[in-house]
Amino acid sequence: xxxxxxxxxxxLNLLKIREPFAFNRFSDGELYILQxxxxxxxxxxxxxxxxxxxxxxxxxxxxxxxxxxxxxxxxRLVDAxxxxxxxxxxxxxxxxxxxxxxxxxxxxxxxxxxxNFTWSNLFVNxxxxxxxxxxxPVFNEYKTVFICNxxxxxxxxxxxxxxxxxxxxxxxxxxxLIEVIKSWITENNIEGYLFLFSASSxxxxxxxxxxxxxxxxxxxxxxxxxxxxxxxxxxxxxxKSFWLGEKGSDINKICIW
Amino acid sequence: MIKIVSGFSLxxxxxxxxVNLCNQLNERGYDCxxxxxxxxxxxxxxxxxxxDFCPENGDTIVVHNxxxxxxxxxxxxxxxxxxxxxxxxxxxxxxxxxxHFPRSxxxxxxxxxxxxxxxxxxxxxxLNYAMFDKIHYVHSSQITYHKIMHRHFVCPNFSNHLIxxxxxxxxxxxxxxxIRQEYxxxxxxxxxxxxxxxxxxxxxxxxxxVYYYEQIVPLIKKYPGKIRFAGFIDDKQKIYDSxxxxxxxxxxxWSLVKKECALTNTRYHGPDTSSIExxxxxxxxxxxxxxxxxxx
Numbered sequence: 037x038x039x040x041x042x043x044x045x046x047x048l049n050l051l052k053i054r055e056p057f058a059f060n061r062f063s064d065g066e067l068y069i070l071q072x073x074x075x076x077x078x079x080x081x082x083x084x085x086x087x088x089x090x091x092x093x094x095x096x097x098x099x100x101x102x103x104x105x106x107x108x109x110x111x112r113l114v115d116a117x118x119x120x121x122x123x124x125x126x127x128x129x130x131x132x133x134x135x136x137x138x139x140x141x142x143x144x145x146x147x148x149x150x151x152n153f154t155w156s157n158l159f160v161n162x163x164x165x166x167x168x169x170x171x172x173p174v175f176n177e178y179k180t181v182f183i184c185n186x187x188x189x190x191x192x193x194x195x196x197x198x199x200x201x202x203x204x205x206x207x208x209x210x211x212x213l214i215e216v217i218k219s220w221i222t223e224n225n226i227e228g229y230l231f232l233f234s235a236s237s238x239x240x241x242x243x244x245x246x247x248x249x250x251x252x253x254x255x256x257x258x259x260x261x262x263x264x265x266x267x268x269x270x271x272x273x274x275x276k277s278f279w280l281g282e283k284g285s286d287i288n289k290i291c292i293w
Numbered sequence: 294m295i296k297i298v299s300g301f302s303l304x305x306x307x308x309x310x311x312v313n314l315c316n317q318l319n320e321r322g323y324d325c326x327x328x329x330x331x332x333x334x335x336x337x338x339x340x341x342x343x344x345d346f347c348p349e350n351g352d353t354i355v356v357h358n359x360x361x362x363x364x365x366x367x368x369x370x371x372x373x374x375x376x377x378x379x380x381x382x383x384x385x386x387x388x389x390x391x392x393h394f395p396r397s398x399x400x401x402x403x404x405x406x407x408x409x410x411x412x413x414x415x416x417x418x419x420l421n422y423a424m425f426d427k428i429h430y431v432h433s434s435q436i437t438y439h440k441i442m443h444r445h446f447v448c449p450n451f452s453n454h455l456i457x458x459x460x461x462x463x464x465x466x467x468x469x470x471x472i473r474q475e476y477x478x479x480x481x482x483x484x485x486x487x488x489x490x491x492x493x494x495x496x497x498x499x500x501x502x503v504y505y506y507e508q509i510v511p512l513i514k515k516y517p518g519k520i521r522f523a524g525f526i527d528d529k530q531k532i533y534d535s536x537x538x539x540x541x542x543x544x545x546x547w548s549l550v551k552k553e554c555a556l557t558n559t560r561y562h563g564p565d566t567s568s569i570e571x572x573x574x575x576x577x578x579x580x581x582x583x584x585x586x587x588x589x
Contacts, residue, residue, distance in 0.1 A: 045332060052336075168499060169303055170333060173524035192513055194494055194521040264506060265522060267514070281503040 038293040057123035058247035058255040075101040116244030127156035161289040178230035189267040206238035227252040295325040300359040302329020304525035307410040310450035350402035432547035448582040457558040466490035467536035473501040477542040533557035
C-alpha cells in the first residue's frame with residue numbers, strides 16, 4: 037500500500053544522495069486539461085467545462101485552456117503524463133482531494149500502472165512541514181535554477197545560480213522557454229544541477245521535456261510551497277495554516293491513494 | 294545497551310547533540326542507539342523510530358525532552374492513549390513507559406538518565422524528575438535555573454571537528470540557531486545589517502513559521518535582497534566557510550557557536566555566556582564524564 041510519508045522520504049533520499057530524478061505534478065487544473073475540459077481561472081470566473089463559479093484567482097495564477105484553440109498544449113501535457121523513464125515520478129491528484137471518479141479516470145487514461153506514480157500533493161498538506169524543515173535545506177547542496185513567475189523575488193533563496201521567468205498563462209505564452217532552457221543546458225554543460233519549477237501547467241511540460249532531454253539533472257515541481265520565501269501570496273489553506281497559524285485541517289492531512 | 298530516547302528528533306541543536314553522543318559512544322565501543330519520533334536523525338547515527346523503543350533489563354536509558362510526570366498519570370494517559378496520540382506524538386513513548394515500567398519508581402535493571410538541554414523550554418519542575426537516577430545538565434548554570442534537588446552531573450555536548458576556513462567571504466553574516474521568538478532572530482538580523490553585513494544568511498531550524506512570517510518577512514521587505522534563508526544545514530564546516538561573522542542575541546551558556554567561531558576563524562557577535570572550563574573540554578574529556586556517570 038502506498039504511503040504518503042514514505043513516498044516523501046523516497047524522493048528526499050534521492051535528492052540527498054544526488055541521484056537525478058524528476059518529480060512532476062498533475063493537480064486538479066491539469067486533470068481538467070487532460071480531460072479536455074475548457075478551463076478558465078481568472079479574477080472574474082472559474083470555469084471548468086460547463087460549470088462556472090465566481091473568480092478567485094490573482095494574475096499569476098490565471099489560466100486559460102480552450103480545447104480547440106490549445107490542443108497542441110494539451111497534447112504536450114498528455115505526453116508529460118504518459119512519459120516513462122527511470123526516476124520520472126508522476127504526482128497524481130489523489131482520491132481524497134478530487135474524488136474516486138477523477139482519481140480512477142487518471143489511472144484509466146494513463147493505461148499501464150506506473151510504479152513511479154505518487155501524490156501530486158507530496159510536498160503539501162501533512163508533508164509540508166517536512167518539506168520545509170528537511171527538504172528545503174538540501175537545496176543548498178545543489179547549484180539550483182528556478183523557473184517561476186516574473187513577479188517572484190528570489191533574493192531570499194541562497195542556493196540559486198540562475199532563474200528563468202514566465203508570465204500569465206505560461207503554458208501557452210511561454211512554451212518556447214523550454215527550448216531556451218535546453219540551449220542553456222547544452223551551452224553550459226549543465227549536469228548535476230537542481231531545477232525547481234513554480235510555473236503552473238508550464239512546469240509539467242517543461243519537466244517532462246527537460247528530463248527527457250537531459251536526465252543528469254534533477255527537476256522538481258515545487259508548486260506554491262516556496263511562496264512565503266518569494267514574496268508571493270500565501271493564500272492556499274496549507275500555507276495559511278503553516279505560516280499564519282490559521283486553523284485548517286489541510287496541514288495535518290495525510291492524503292490517501 | 295545504551296538507549297537514547299528523545300521527544301524531538303528534528304534538525305536542531307539538541308538533536309545534533311544527541312546524535313553526536315550516540316556516535317561517540319558507538320565509536321568508542323559502547324553499543325548505543327538513538328530513538329526519536331521524527332525522521333531526521335535516522336541517517337545520522339545508529340538510530341530507530343520511537344515506535345521501536347522498548348526498555349530491556351540492563352539498559353541505560355537517556356531520556357530527552359519528554360514530559361514524564363508520574364507513573365500514576367502515565368496510567369491515566371494510557372486510558373486516553375489513542376485520543377492523546379492525535380495531539381502529541383510523545384504520547385506513544387509514554388505508552389511504552391506505561392507498558393514496561395512498574396508502578397513503583399524503582400526500575401530494577403534499568404538506569405534512567407534525564408538529559409536536560411533546555412531551560413525555559415523544558416522546565417524540570419513540571420515533571421517527576423525523581424523517577425530518574427540522575428539528571429544530565431549541559432552547563433552548570435542550569436542547576437541554578439531549574440532549582441531542583443536531585444542527583445546530577447554536568448557535561449557539555451560533544452563538539453564537531455572544525456577547521457579554520459581558508460577562504461572567508463567579506464562582511465557576510467550568519468545568524469545561527471533555531472528561528473524562534475525566544476532567540477530574537479530578528480534582533481540578530483538587525484544588528485548584522487546595522488554593522489554593514491550583506492548578505493545576512495539564516496542558518497537554523499525554522500521552529501516557529503508564524504514568527505518567521507510576522508517578524509522576519511517584514512525585515513526581508515524592509516531590506517530587499519539582503520537577507521537569505523538557508524534552513525538547518527548538517528555540515529557546520531560549510532556554514533562557517535560561508536560567513537565572516539556570526540550574530541547571536543540570546544546566548545545559551547551551553548551553545549557551541551562561540552567555540553565553533555573560534556575554531557573556524559569566524560568573528561562572533563553575541564553574549565559571552567560560556568565558562569572557560571567548559572569551553573576547553575575536549576571530546577575525550579567529555580567522553581570520560583559520560584563513562585563515569587553511566588558506569589560504563
